[in-house]
Amino acid sequence: MLDQTRQIPIPPVEFRQLVGPTDPKYFDNPTGELVYPRIPSQYYRKVFDFGCGCGRVARQMALQKIQPEAYLGIDLHPGMIKWCQDNITPYAPQFQFMHHDVFYIGWNKESPNKTLAFPAEDHAYTLVTAISVFTHLEQDSAVFYFAEVNRILEEDGILHATWFLFDKADFPMMQDFQNALYINIPDPVNAVIFDKTWVVNEAKKHNLKIITIKPPVVRGGQWVLTMARLNHPSPEKTIPAMRATSGKSGNWMQRLGAKLKQI
Amino acid sequence: MTSIESNQLPYPPMEYRILVGPTDERYFDNPYRVVIFPYIANECFRAVFDFGCGCGRVARQLALQKIAPERYLGIDLHKGMIEWCQQNLTPKLPHYRFEHHNVYRVHMNRRLRKKITTLPFPAKDREFTLVNATSVFTHLVQDQAEFYHREVARILAEDGVYHGTYFLVDRDDFPMMLGNQNALYLNLTDPSFAVIFSKNWIYEEAHRNGLKIIHAIAPALRGGQWVIVMAHQSHPAPEVELPESVNAPVARYYEGEGTPLHPELKIIGLEK
DSSP, rough: HHHHHTTOOOOOOHHHHSOOOOSGGGGTTTTTOOOOOOOOOGGSSSSEEETTTTTHHHHHHTTSOOOOSSSEESOOHHHHHHHHHHHTTTOOOOEEEEEOOOOBTTTTTTOOOOOOSSSSOTTOOEEEEEESSGGOOHHHHHHHHHHHHHHHHEEEEEEEEEEEEEEEEOOOOSSTTOEEESSOOOGGGGGGEEEEHHHHHHHHHHHHHEEEEEOOSSSOEEEEEEEETTTOSSOOOOOGGGSSOOOOOOOOHHHHHHHHOOO | OOOOGGGGGOOOOOHHHHHHHSSSGGOOOOOOOSSSSSSOOOGGGSSSEEEEEETTTTHOOOOSSSSSSSSSEOOOOOOHHHHHHHHHHHTTTTEEEEEEEOOBTTTTTTTOOOOOOOOSSEEEEEOEEEEETTTGGOOOOOHHHHHHHHHHHHEEEEEEEEEEEEEEOOOOOOTTOOOOEEEEESOOOSSSGGGEEEHHHHHHHHHHHTTEEEEEOOOTTTOOOOOEEEEEEEEOOOOOOOOOTTSSSSSSSOTTTTBBOOOOGTTTTTTO
C-alpha cells in the first residue's frame, strides 16, 4: 500500500499557492510518522478533513505507516476536489473527496449556500481535522459547523482545528452577540478572529472541551486546538493570555519610523 | 462675546441623547466654564468645526466656556438632531451653525437614493482653528476615514489642531492583516458599528496628510477610545508616541452570563 501511495503526485503549484505553503516538503511525509504527533494513532482510523484543499493533509496521511481506514475530504474549491479525486484516490482508494458546494467569493461564487451539512453519518469519524477553516468562517457559520462536528464525531473522537483568537476583554465595544473580528468587509471570510472565551463556550455547547493547545509561533498566528467530548479522560486546558505568546515584538514606533520617513 | 448661562440653552431630548452616548445632563453642561479639552490651547477654540456634532453636546459645552468660540459649525448625518440644534441652539447662539451632512449610515440616515458614504466638508481651506471629531472615526470604515482625514487636513488652519477619538490596536497582534488592511470590524451588517484601526496606520495617515500627532491620551479602560490630537507638520509642537495602554483596567468581565460592562464605560461614551 505504501509503495502505491508514494506515487501520489504533488498538486500543481497554482493550487498549492491557494492553500498556503508551496514547498513540496509540506505535502510529504518521508518518515511515515503521524501528521499530528500529539494525536494518538487510534484516532486516525476514520478521518474527516473539513477544508481538505488540494490534499496536503490527505497526501501526508496516505504516507503514514499507520494509514487511515477511511478518509473523506471536503472542500468548496471544485478544481482542487477534482484534482484529488483524479490523483489521490486511484493510489489510495480509502481516500475519498467531495465538493462542499458553499459560497466563497473567490473560489465558488455561484453557490447559493452559505453552509451545508457534512456528507457524513452521525458519529462516523474518529478524527475531524479543520486546518485554516474556522479562520475563514463567519461567526454564524462557525456555530453551524461546530454542530456538524459534534454530529459526525464518534463518542470518543476528537476535533483538531486551527483558530485565530483574541481576548474580548481588549474590545469592550463588542456586544454579547458579537464575538468575531473581521479585516475585510467585501470578503468577510478573508480572516476571522474569534474571542477565545466564545470558542471555549461554543465548544461546550456542542459537547466538546479543549484538551491540547498549541499557541501560535508568531503573535496573532493560528492556534491549534484539539477538542474532545466533555467526558473524555483528558483534563480541559485553558487558553493562556494572548500576550503571553511569542512572536514579533519590540517597539512598533521604531519599526514604523523608517516607513514614515518615506511618506 | 456675551456669555450665555446654562439655563438659557435647552438640553436635547432624551431620545437623541441615548443615540449619542451619555444621557445625563451633566455631560452636556459646563458649570465651571472651563475649556472642554484642557490640553488644547485657548486660541485654538476661536473657530470650531465639529464633525459629528450629534445633538449638540460639545456645542453646548463650548458655548458655556469662559473663552467661547467666535464661530462654530457642526455637521452630522442625523437630520433630526441637526434640525433640533438649528431650532434650539442657533437662536441663542447666532454664531453657531449646524448643517446636515447627508451621507449614508444604516441606522441613522438610510433613506438616501444613492449610498453616498463621503461628502466634502462644507468649509473652506484652512478655515477652522479646531476640528473636533468625537466618536466619529470609531464609526468610519477605512476608506471613509482616509477621505475625512484629507478633509480635516484641508480645512484645518495652519496653527490649528485636530482633536479626534479612535479605537486602536497594535497590528502586530493581527498579522493576518495584509497590504492596506488596517481596520478591524465586528459587525458585518453595519460595519460602522465600531471600527478599530491599527496604531501604525494612524501615524501613516497623519503623515500622508501633512499632519503629525502632537498629543495622545490612552483610554482609561482597556479597549476604550484614544484621544488623538494632530496638527500640521509645521506646528511647533513635537510629534509624540502613543503611550502604552496594555495595563489599563479591563472593562469587560466574564463572570457568568451576560458579561456586564464596567459602569465607567458610560463616561467615555463607549455605549454609542
